[in-house]
Amino acid sequence: MGVQLTVVVPVYAVEDFLLACLDSIRAGLTPEENAAVEVIAVDDASPDRCGAMLDAYAAEHGTVRVLHLSSNVGLGLARNAGLAEATGRYVWFVDSDDQLPPGSIRAVLDRLRETEPDVLLVDHLREHEDGRLQTDASSPLLAGEPSLDRLLGVQHTAWNRIIRRGLLIENELWFRAGWYEDIPFSNPVLIAAGRVDVLNRVCYHYRIGRPGAITATRSxxxxxxxxxxxxxxxxxxxxxxxxxxxxxxxxxxxxxxxxxxxxxxxxxxxxxxxxxxxxxxxxxxxxxxxxxxxxxxxxxxxxxxxxxxxxxxxxxxxxxxxxxxxRRPTERPPLVSQDTPVASRPVQTSSLR
Structure with a gap:
């Protein structure tokens, strides 16, 4: 069957979170599923121990490949470097300070085989520094009537969409250098797709507030x-x-x-x-x-x-x-269950043209 899914993990200054991220990608996979997934970790000239940690991890786990960049190029170009080495039919960009909840890879593989979309959108939770998990404000859009107009309102990140690699090549969709690299990538991916499917299941935990993260840095x-x-x-x-x-x-x-x-x-x-x-x-x-x-x-x-x-x-x-x-909040934001029903209808985005 070959590699179905390439997970690209750009790595920079995240030694406290890196192993948990990599373990969450590989956790619970059967030998057949393991063979269908490759992990490409891109060491973006990380100044800490991440490079050595990646080498040790790859030596122990054969499905993990490591690229060491000679100089720091930033998140977008590090993703491009991993994408250039990918062999999977689909690619998933996972940030190295985040984690996948148990069963995410299996659920994604099953859905990709079932519907063969150009893009598969997945739900996520926001993970605070204290470990609290919070529903994202845009998550309800995944559960509603699927349409391109609606799905464009889902948080525009690379990590909540699994993309057919051929779609990126055909449309010359790559990441640009600099901060906010997701902007000219994530929504064009949806617009260019002929078939978008929604897996209305939490498949990603997005860490917020980490020191050094763009969203927590005044600059x-x-x-x-x-x-x-x-x-x-x-x-x-x-x-x-x-x-x-x-x-x-x-x-x-x-x-x-x-x-x-x-x-x-x-x-x-x-x-x-x-x-x-x-x-x-x-x-x-x-x-x-x-x-x-x-x-x-x-x-x-x-x-x-x-x-x-x-x-x-x-x-x-x-x-x-x-x-x-x-105003004083009366309750914490709701959690999304791992058993959230899976949306079954794919979106034909071409119908909007």
Whole structure:
């Protein structure tokens, strides 16, 4: 049967989490399943013991291959290096500080063989530093009526979608250098696919708040998101993307950039005004014909971006934050059971064209 699934694991400065990640990929596999899965770990010139740990792990487990990069290239290009060596029909990009819950590989293999999609979306939980597991806000979209419009709203990451390798080659879809490398990759993968299936099962635990993670680091490098969105729109232009999809992508872009702007863990106060100005610039540059601001509080922020009114945005943000401090949560976010029913209907994305 050969290799069905290549799991690409880029590795950099994660020695405290690396072995748990690798073990979670291999756990519980039968000899037949083990033969259907290859793991390619890419040592992105990690400054800690990760390189040596990978070599030792590969010597013990024959299905793990290690690539050592001579210099640090970043997450996206490290993924590309692993992808270039992949032999599986499908590829899954798993970050080395995250884990797969038990049974995930088996469930994915079974679903891939059953439906043979171009892309298989899976659900995930957010894992906090204290071990608490939290449902992602976009997870309910996986359980609803499947459509491209709906699925574009699922968190746009590489690790929640298993992709037919041929689709990436046919459409020249690779990761770009820099932060926010998922932006011009994850949604084009869905748009280019002829058949998208949903495995509405938690198959990934995404670690949040880890020191050193992009989402927990204040840096001017968050401005790199704008270049990534420009690359995304160039891809949309080249591929004659339908107007309805362009409208959806534009709204999601503005929403995402506003999240980054308002996040104190990412955005230092002195960068917030110039970042907001860049959002307004992106808004003018990429706004598609027929766009209307969404309803509710999101629509208020969209209109402030359209007006390039940072003063009012800052006042509105302060009001929301004050209201949030006054509210006390009555319960923790719900958990997703490992026994969540599996969605059975694949999505024919080509029907939107």
């Amino acid at each position: 001017e490098r968050h401005f790199e998101a704008f270049d990534q969105y420009d690359a995304l729109h160039r891809w949309l232009d080249r591929n004659d993307t339908p107007p309805a999809v362009r409208l959806r992508m534009f709204t999601l872009m503005v929403n995402h950039l506003l999240v980054v702007a308002g996040n104190d863990s990412r955005m230092h106060a002195r960068f917030r005004r110039p970042f907001f100005r860049r959002i307004a610039e992106q808004y003018r540059r990429h706004r598609p014909a027929g766009h209307r601001s969404p309803s509710g509080s999101a629509g208020i922020k969209h209109r402030l971006v359209a007006a390039n009114s940072y003063a009012l945005y800052s006042a509105v943000r302060a009001g929301y934050r004050l209201a949030g401090l006054r």
